[in-house]
Amino acid sequence: MADVTAPVYFYNTLTRTKELFSPINPREVMYYSCGPTVYNFLHVGNLRGGLVSDLIFRVLTLSGYGVKFVRNYTDIDDKIIQAAEVTGEDPIGLSQRFIVEAERDYLLAGMTEPTHKVRVSEHIQEIVAMIVELKAKGYAYTAKDGSTYFRVERFKEYGKLSGRKLDELIDGVRIDPRESKEHPGDFALWKISGSSEGASGWDTSLGRGRPGWHIECSAMARAWFGETMDLHHGGTDLQFPHHENEIAQSEATTGHSPFARCWVHHAMLQFGHEKMSKSLGNIKLARDFLTEHGGDFARFFFFSVHYRSLQEFSDESLRNSKKAYQKLYEAKAKALEVRSLKRSMPDMVAESHWGSFVSELEQKKVVFVECLQNDLHTPSALATVYELVNSYYRTLNVPRAEATPGAVLASQLLVDFFDQTLHTWLGFGRQSPEKVLKVSLPAGLEESWITAQIQARLDAKANKDYAGADTIRKQLLEKGVQLKDSPEGTTWTYGPIHGS
Numbered sequence: 001m002a003d004v005t006a007p008v009y010f011y012n013t014l015t016r017t018k019e020l021f022s023p024i025n026p027r028e029v030m031y032y033s034c035g036p037t038v039y040n041f042l043h044v045g046n047l048r049g050g051l052v053s054d055l056i057f058r059v060l061t062l063s064g065y066g067v068k069f070v071r072n073y074t075d076i077d078d079k080i081i082q083a084a085e086v087t088g089e090d091p092i093g094l095s096q097r098f099i100v101e102a103e104r105d106y107l108l109a110g111m112t113e114p115t116h117k118v119r120v121s122e123h124i125q126e127i128v129a130m131i132v133e134l135k136a137k138g139y140a141y142t143a144k145d146g147s148t149y150f151r152v153e154r155f156k157e158y159g160k161l162s163g164r165k166l167d168e169l170i171d172g173v174r175i176d177p178r179e180s181k182e183h184p185g186d187f188a189l190w191k192i193s194g195s196s197e198g199a200s201g202w203d204t205s206l207g208r209g210r211p212g213w214h215i216e217c218s219a220m221a222r223a224w225f226g227e228t229m230d231l232h233h234g235g236t237d238l239q240f241p242h243h244e245n246e247i248a249q250s251e252a253t254t255g256h257s258p259f260a261r262c263w264v265h266h267a268m269l270q271f272g273h274e275k276m277s278k279s280l281g282n283i284k285l286a287r288d289f290l291t292e293h294g295g296d297f298a299r300f301f302f303f304s305v306h307y308r309s310l311q312e313f314s315d316e317s318l319r320n321s322k323k324a325y326q327k328l329y330e331a332k333a334k335a336l337e338v339r340s341l342k343r344s345m346p347d348m349v350a351e352s353h354w355g356s357f358v359s360e361l362e363q364k365k366v367v368f369v370e371c372l373q374n375d376l377h378t379p380s381a382l383a384t385v386y387e388l389v390n391s392y393y394r395t396l397n398v399p400r401a402e403a404t405p406g407a408v409l410a411s412q413l414l415v416d417f418f419d420q421t422l423h424t425w426l427g428f429g430r431q432s433p434e435k436v437l438k439v440s441l442p443a444g445l446e447e448s449w450i451t452a453q454i455q456a457r458l459d460a461k462a463n464k465d466y467a468g469a470d471t472i473r474k475q476l477l478e479k480g481v482q483l484k485d486s487p488e489g490t491t492w493t494y495g496p497i498h499g500s
Helices: 044-062 078-087 091-108 124-136 166-170 213-225 236-254 286-293 295-303 315-340 348-373 378-396 405-426 433-437 447-462 466-478
Strands: 009-012 017-020 029-033 067-073 116-119 140-142 148-150 187-192 209-211 229-235 260-266 269-271 481-486 489-494
Touching: 009 260, 029 044, 029 213, 044 067, 044 091, 044 229, 044 260, 044 269, 044 286, 044 295, 044 348, 044 405, 067 091, 067 213, 078 091, 091 286, 116 213, 124 140, 124 148, 124 187, 124 213, 124 236, 148 236, 187 213, 187 236, 209 213, 213 229, 213 236, 229 236, 236 260, 286 295, 295 315, 295 405, 315 378, 315 405, 315 433, 348 378, 348 405, 378 405, 447 466, 447 481, 447 489, 466 481
Parallel strands: 029 067, 029 229, 067 116, 229 260
Antiparallel strands: 009 017, 140 148, 148 187, 187 209, 481 489
C-alpha cells in the first residue's frame, strides 16, 4: 500500500450527498459487498453488481488504500430450499453447486478476488448469538409460531437509510396469521422449521430453523469487522428492506452508530421497462452473455453507464456499445501497426505534434484516474480515452507524421495506456485487436468471398462503373456485410449484434 492515499469520493446513500471517503484506518478499509443468493446461475443484473463491487475494490486499492474486502454468498434461503425441493438436492449442496458456477462467471468477467468470500452457513453460531443478544435487549421476541422477530418500533431511527417513515411502510400491510407478529413491520430473525425429519435448518437454542435473510449480513459483517465498517455496497433493490434492517439490528445489538459509514448503491439493469430478475423471469444469464461477448466487452458495456444510473439491456444498447468498444481496439490496432513501421527521416514539425500528443496523453491519464476517484464516474473516464484516441488520429494526419521516429514512441505509449492504465483500473483493454475485431460469420458466408466482392467493387469504381459498384455494396448489405470507405481503404463489419 502506498504511504499517501489519493482522495476518493462516493455518493453516500445514508447522507444523500457525495462525500470524501474517510475510512477509520486507511491501511485497512473495511468494505462489505452483498453477494448473490445462489439458487441458480447468475444473470447479467447480478453481473453488473459484481463488477461494481470489483470497481470499488480496484479504485480504492489503486488510490493507495489497504482494503479488507468481504463479499458474501447467501447459501441458505427460502428460494434455495424451494429450488432444492424441485431437484431433490440438499439445499446446501445445491447452493454449493451454484457458488462454483458463480465463481466461473466472475473469473470470465476478470474480477479481482476479494480478501474474503464468506457464506451464511459458515456463520450460524454468530447469527444465533446476535439474535440472543437482541432478545436480551428487548429488540427481538419469539412469536407463537416459534420464529423470532425484530421489533421495528423499538428502533427509533428505523427508516434513516431509505428515508421512509414506519407508518408509511406498514400502511395497508396485513399480518400473515401463520407468522403471529406483534407488528406488521417486524421482520424475521430466525425462521422455525420444526423438528420433522429432513426439515431444513439447524438445531439451536432458538429452535430448529434457519436465519432470516437480513440478520445474515449483519452477523457476518460483525464477525469480520466488529461494530462498524467503512463502506457497504449493494443494489438499490436492497436499500429497503434489506439494508434498512441490517442497520436496525446491527446498531440495536452493538449500541454503536453508524453500522456502515458509507453506503454505495448501484442502480438496476433494465430489460425493456422492468428490472431484470430471476423472479420476473426476464433474465439473460451471465454465462451466456460472457460466452457470447467475452469478459473484456462485458466490463466495457457495464462501465459505459454510471453505476448509479439505470442501464438498459437490449439489442440496441449492446450494438451501440459494441461499436464504441471496437473503435478503441481499432485505435490500438493502428498504434501497433504504426509502431512496427520502418521510419524515414525525422520531420521537426511532425515531431513537435507528437511531443504535444505525448504531453496530452500524460495529462489524460491523470484526468482518467480522477474521474474514477470521483464517485466511480466511468463514462467521464471513457470520454477521456476517446479524446485521446481522436487526438492520436489527428496527429497521424499531420503531413509525414506517421513516418517519423516520434510516431513509434507515441504509438507505444498509447498501447501501454490500453494494456496498463485502462486494464488495471477498469479491467479491459489488454486484448489483442485481432481477437476483438475478428468477425464470426454464419455458415455459407466466407471471408474470402467478401474480400473478393470488395475488390470487385473497387475495380468497378476504378472503371467508373458506379452502378455496378453500388450493386455489389447492396448485395453485401443484404447478407449483413456493411462496408465503410476511408482514406486508408475499405473495411467491413458483419450484421447485428444479438443481446438478449
